Amino acid sequence: MTQQHDSHSLGNVHNTVTTEGKTGWRKLLSFLGPAYLVSVGYMDPGNWATDLAAGSQFGYRLIWVLLLSNMIALLLQNLAVRLGIVRGLDLAQASKHTYPRFVNFCLFILAQIAIIACDLAEIIGMAIGLNLLFGLPLIWGVSITLLDTLLLLFLLNKGMRKLEGFIISLIFIVGVAFLAQMFIVQPDVLDIAKGFIPTKLNNQSLYLAIGIIGATVMPHNLYLHSSLVQTRKIDRTDEGIKTAIRYNFWDTTIALNLAFFVNAAILILAASAFFGRGYHEVAEIQDAHKLLTNIFGKLAPALFAIALIAAGQSSTVTGTLAGQIIMEGHLNLRIAPWLRRLLTRILAIVPAFFTILHAGDEGLGKLLILSQVVLSLQLGFAVIPLIHFTSDKKRMGKFATKTWLKILAWVFAVLIVGLNVRLVIQEIDTWAAASAGAANLVHYVITPIAVGIGALLVYVFLRPLLYKHTDQPVLVPHGIAAALDNLEAVHYNNIAVTIDFSKNDQDCIRHALMQGGKRAHYTLIHVVETAGARYYGGQVMDNETQSDVDNLDKYVDALKKLGYKAESKIGYGGAATSIAEIINQNKIDFVVMGSHGHKALKDLIFGTTVNSVRHKVNVPVLVVKPQKK
Structure with a gap:
């Protein structure tokens, strides 16, 4: 039977990295990786826009917001780690067990909007980086970002460690680029230290502060991290789980502090290079690049563009994984990862295209910051x-979060939601005051939507409190093992x-004969996929079709001579659809298929017929892999 991982989060890489039987630094290295994939979301092009705007407008004064965001991120990501390791569920799976289907659908839509907003930031960042480095027009840069679907497909087929190595190398490029830029701009250390002291926020600084929080503490990263930690194969004893939590804590702490260094470096760069020289309105990445060229020559802006491309490319990979989860x-x-990636990217490319066509290059910077505010609203x-999930003592047992940690988490949650509510009210008032037409739109469309989303948030908060433990008692992704009885042999006809x-x-x-012997009836299926067959179906009888019919009949004749009951069936057009139709029409109760052995790019070109057929029929499918000789 085909092996299925439908119960596992990221089933194709679940438990693929072994950590058992290792000690010391080798043990630590086996756990390092998931947090680095998560951390790229904390230094993507969306962060650049908010950090540049904050540094140029307010100097070093908003560094404390970055530090606060990093502390919130550390706490929340470690809660996500705890959920994934202890319950073996990612955040989306845990929600599915707790909330009704309609609420889960709403949560999916909101999470998908957040991923599109994140992807939008990466598209814009990549396009701007290519424009700055090679002079490529932005519209072409946006189009080129479609190609990273192929890169993701390639990396996923190479395994989890290869993917993590690729991401870490891109993070290294970003870090080195900004470290070099710090030596070039030579910031004032005393002023940087003063920036860690909290200050009062006005309307503009509040908008940027929420953008920074949204760009730093990304909602899809919580889904992603709770899944990625399950790629490690651990000892499921209490001691083994405790060890896994401890090592993942260090992985998270190191990775997120590196991300904080990058974000702080961007803000410090903007404060030193622009705010200190009177350039207080540098919210655009392109403007920052031009000013760096004017002030520091060619090296700093080149490093800036290279880091931007690396950050965008690394973030787009993790965004796809989060979308799948x-x-x-x-x-x-579950759909094919490349299709999932393509859909997300197209949905993000559309607003980027329209922004360039309608508002020109200048509109992209504003769109970038708006995308980060959308992320924050989803948090x-x-x-x-x-x-709720990590505080549940019945589900988490002794690994439920301690009281002081739970209180701190709720304080951060109230802070995030409170700031977002204030921002929404502020923006709605601003839109309503713009014009009479805008006021009608706000009152009859935007306000009801905002109220509906607010009501959903209240429900999400109250449901686990009012209906505690009413969800199904699913402690592991597979569910509860059923009793084994009536294990008589199955005979296929x-x-x-x-x-x-x-x-x-x-x-x-x-293999088919081994299943049915001489009792069963065998149907040999071949699909003709020529252009004529796709258009004319059974009416076509070109040379290839005739040759295939003759060859299939030779197999049937050979089986009949050996005493087996056999017949041939020819399908036309798409392989998966034709095979499924023949199976369903002829009341087939068992299917044997050969695996083509394609990987990565070939899968994209030739298709994955086996998986497609499997989802179109309701009978067992045996996949026979080619024998290596």
Whole structure:
């Protein structure tokens, strides 16, 4: 039978990195990785826009907001780690067990909007970076970002450690680039120290502060981290879980502090290079690049552009993984990773295209900051369930969060939600005052939507308190093991074998005969995929079709001579659809298929027929891999 991982978060890499039997620094290294994939979301191009705007407008005064964001991120990411390790569920899966289906659908939509906002930031960052470094027009840069779908597909097929190594190398490039820039701009250390003292926020600084929090503490990172920690194979004893939590704590602390260094470096760069020289309105990444060129020559801006491209490319990979986790967890829906990536990217590219066409290059900077505010508005819907789940003593046992930690987490949650509510009210008032038409739009469309979202947030908060432990008692992703009885042998009467006239055919037929013997009836299926077959179906009889029919009949005749009951069926057009139709029409009760052995790019080109057929039929499917000789 085909192996299925539908119960696991990121099933294709679940438990693929072993940590057992290792000690000392080797043990630590085996756990290092997941937090670095998460940390790239904390230094993506969206952060650059908010950090540049904060540094140029307010100097070093908002560094304390960055530090606060980093502390919130450390706490919340460690809660996500705890959930993933102890319960073996990611945040979306835990939500599915707790909230009704409609609420999960709403949470999925909101989380998807957050991922699109994040992806939008990466698209804009990559396009701007390519424009600054190579002079490529922004519209072309945005188009090129579609190609990273292929990069993600390649990396996922290489395994988790290869993906982590790629991301860490990009983080290293970003870190070195900014370290070099710090030596070039030579910031005032005393003024930087003063920036860690909290100051009062006005309307503009509040907007930027919320943007910084949204850009730093990203909701999709909580989903991602709770899943990525499950790629480590650990000892499921209490001591083994405790060890895994401890090592992942260090992984998270190191990675997020590196991200804080990068964010602080961007803000300090803007404060030193622009605010100190009277350039107080540098919110655009392009403007920052031009001013760096004018002030410091060519090296600093080149490093700036290289770091921007590396940050954008690394973040787009993790955004795709988060999208897969959210869709599978909330909706129990799994689609091909490349298709998932393509859909998300297209949804993010559309607003970027329209912004460039309507508002020109200047509009991208404002869109970038807006995307980070959207991320912040989504935070409550991820943070509140996370605190509930990790505080649940019945589900978490001795690993439930301690009282002081729970109180601190709720304080941060109230802070995030409170700031967001204030921002929403402030923005709605501003829009309503703009014009009579805008006021009508606000009163009859935007305000009801805002109230509805607010009501959903209240429900998400109250449900686990009012209906405690009413969810299904699912302690592991697979659910509870069923009792084993009536284990008599299964006899198949109608067995189908897919034929592609390759070296796989003999193995496929042999495995089919092993299942049914001479009692069963065998249907050999081949699909003609020529252009004529796709357009004309069974009416076509070109040379290839005739040759395939003759070859298939030879197999049938050979089986009949050996005493087996067999017939041939020819399909036309798309392989998966045709095979599924024949199986369903002929009441087949068992299918044997040969695996083509394609990987990565070839899967994208030739398709994954086996998986497609598996989802179109309701009978067992045996996949026979080609024998290596």
